[in-house]
Every structure is written in structure tokens, then in C-alpha cells.
Amino acid sequence: MRLSSSFLPTLKEVPAEAQIVSHRFMLRTGMVRQMSSGIYAWLPAGLRVLNKIADIVREEQEAINAQEVLMPTLQSADLWKRSGRYDAYGPEMLRIVDRHKRDLLYGPTNEEMITDIFDQFVTSYKGLPALLYQIQWKFRDEIRPRFGVMRGREFYMKDGYSFDVDYDSAVVTYHKMMLAYLRTFQRIGVKAIPMLADTGPIGGDLSHEFIILAPTGESGIFFDSAFADQNWLEMPVDIADKDSLASFFKRMTSFYAATDEKHDEVEWDKVPVERKCEGRGIEVGQIFYFGTKYTESMDVSVTGSDSKKIYPHMGSYGIGVSRLVAAIIESSHDENGIIWPDAVAPFKAVIINLGMKDQACKDVCESLYKTDPENFLYDDRDERAGAKFADADLMGHPWQIIVGPRGVAQNIVEIKRRKTGMRAEVPVDQIIEYMASHQD
């Protein structure tokens, strides 16, 4: 994309309402614009990141055979009255009345709706397990929205739902989801640690929150640093084999990790002092087994092999996609701006033309740009070098390809890695190759 003809405005000064670093950078880089309390418009730079995260989430869901659906944001209140949650959910649910005086609501989550859909199509245990997900906007009327998209009222979320024939089968699904989540966060480029979460009235140990380390996080966290040292990507996991999944699950959850709410001093003391890590974190996902809560309350059943009625065991699995955008920035930035992980950066690299009046510079920039116009941002503005560098650092592109008259005369451009600050002079025709072979 050519910067001169793009809608990619940056700000030198920050709107006063932005308190935390991710919010400030998101506003300064023109990723989002607040439209109302806790409600944001996503502008091109922000949307690109949002979509990249969603794509990774999608691929990892498909990898465990979850299938994508898209449910409406508006739901009928009747559905929620069936489960009993219409009254239970409280003022956090945005309720709407249409012209016929019918009660609707803007979905804060979709257990009822997915259960209803499931009910209409699956009538036999042979239809199980079923694993569906969507990536859709949700609305929760938070008492006090804050921190930009970190805690907005409207947010973009991946929500998955599973239906299994019994508890044992549901556990296998849960294990698969643990795997998918760890892979998802790994690919996105953040370190998310699964921590035992409150399971509510169901009990058991089948709910985990995934927490990203960030000093500005809302939850205090305690964890065994041995988790971070796990090279689990090299551990073979066969998703068709429940024992393989179970041993993977056991390994990934065997280290102490808890938020301050669930912190247990006795267990914590068993962790060797040198491995004790305390800090703050941001919750970016949660997985949850809740048994037959909705299938029973909504009377949704299938016929078992013995012709008897079975209430499928359900689980739900969320990833806060829009929150992740902010969480990534919280955990990856410096005083000059964002440092995007490669996988989710809005652009792979920015081509900084320092010789806008130099034909040779322009030619080099153009030919480079044309090799991948979708992923290169070409800063072809008639700005001074300082402004271009400042914007490049602010926007956090993983690579900066600096094209100036001095280097071009020798057929060389300078390349800078945002993450490390590493700089190198590279022959023009080797740039693409250089980036591919120097990811760290």
C-alpha cells in the first residue's frame, strides 16, 4: 500500500482519555477511533491486525476440526428465557425492543443460540461430537468501559462450542482446545499461560484462562517459570489419539500458574524460589467445560445407542480477538511505538524512501514495492526523514527498508529490524531473502 494514498493517519499528540500504552498507541497510529464509551471504529491499520489475528485463530480452530459458523449479533429474548438466563444475566446484557414490541438483545455470548441450532439438526449420538465456532461482535454493557479496546463494551470474539456424548468425550474435546489455544497464541507471537480458572457451580478442573504477561495487566499472576521453558512445539501430539492429547494436557498444566483470585500459598511454596515468577497479566481467552447446563435447561437431547435420551455435554471456548490487539501492544512496545510480532503486523515492512526527488531511489522503491504491494507499506510521502522514521517506529512494522541516495548509488539499501534495532546494509536484490532468513 502506498502511504501517500492511504487512510493511515498518525498523531503526534494523544487524546487525553487514553491512559494505558496500548490505547495511546492505537489512537496515535490511527488503528481505532472511539465512537462512544467502549465502542470503537476500526480503521485500516487496526482492521488489518484484527483480521490477521482472526485468521490465525481460524486456522488453528480448523486444525482441530472445529467448523466456522456466523450467528447474528441480535438474538431473540425467547431463547434466553428458555435457558433462564434472560433474567439472570442482568444489566450487562443490552436489551432491545423492535417495532413489534418484541424483545431482542445484542448477544453477549451464544450458548443458547448454538444449542438451539444444534437442536434443530442433531438428533442422534452419531452426530456427536460437534464442534462449532464463530468470530463475531459481542456486546456487554460494562459498568465502566476503559483502556480502549481492552475493555470495551462492543468487542470481537471467537466463541466456540462443543457437544459431546459424555464427560470423557468432552474432556478429549477440552484437551484439543487447549492445544489449539496454545498453538494460536504461539503463532500470534505472544506468551499466553494457561491458568486454572474458576469453574463456578460445575466444579472440577476444566476451566482455564489464558493470560498474557504485561505489566499493565489487570490480574496479578503467579507462575512457575518452567512453563515458559517448555519447548512444547516439538512435542508430538496426535489429535486423533486421546492419550496423546491427555499427556500433552497434563504436561502443559502441571506447572503452578494462577491469578491472584485463585492463588494458593501452600502450592506456591512448593515451587523452587528461582522459578517463582510474579507479575501482571491480561486475560485473552478462556476455555470451559460446563456439562449439561444448557442442554438440560433448554431440553436439548439426542438419542443414544440404547435409544435413551442423552443430554450432550457442552463446553465453550472464547478468545478475545479485539482485546488481543491491545494485549499484544501492551506486551510488545517501547517508548517509540509498537513492536508488532511478524504474524500480526499490519504490514510486513515499510519501505522508507529518503530520496523522493532522486529518480534512482524512486526506481528502487517502486520495484521493491511491486514485489508485494499487499504486505509492503511504501512511505512515498514528501516528508522529511525524521518524520518517516518516527512514524515507522510508531507503527511498529517488523522491518524498515530504508532507501536513500547514498546507498542506492552502490545498489545497497539499509534494513532495520524493529524488534531488535538490528541494522544491516543489504544489496537491493537480496532484501526479500534477507528478511526471510533473519526473523529474530
Next chain:
RNA sequence: CGGGCAGUAGCGCAGCCUGGUAGCGCAUCAGUCUGGGGGACUGGGGGUCGUGGGUUCGAAUCCCGCCUGCCCGACCA
């Protein structure tokens, strides 16, 4: 929902106390110079002063209501 604060140009702010021509910086536009880390100079454009009412010859300024937003707390992907 309790406590605090704020709405003046796209953004950051001053002016309000003590009523009388609506200002500054950044951004933006035109031009000249400049050209490897947000450069300089000159000249422009841009305002229902959140909103409704009241007081007054006269209201951004004083008074009352309302709306919106932000911060702290209790609650949450």
C-alpha cells in the same frame, strides 16, 4: 452504581475567578528554503465555546437543568 473531574478548531490546551473583538501549540493548506531521526520562514483556512433554559444592554465567562466523556472504587473476554 458510589466518589472525583472535564466538555472551547482534527489533537493537546489557555481564556471563565473579575461578563464586552474567541486565542496558543501541533496538525492542515499555499509558497520559499531544506533534505538520513517529527526542520525553518512567510501567508492562509478551519469554531453552533456539549446542550436547553435563565440573569443581563451584552454570556465561552454568572445561575439552573440535561447530555456526553474520563479517572478511582465495586464488577468483567
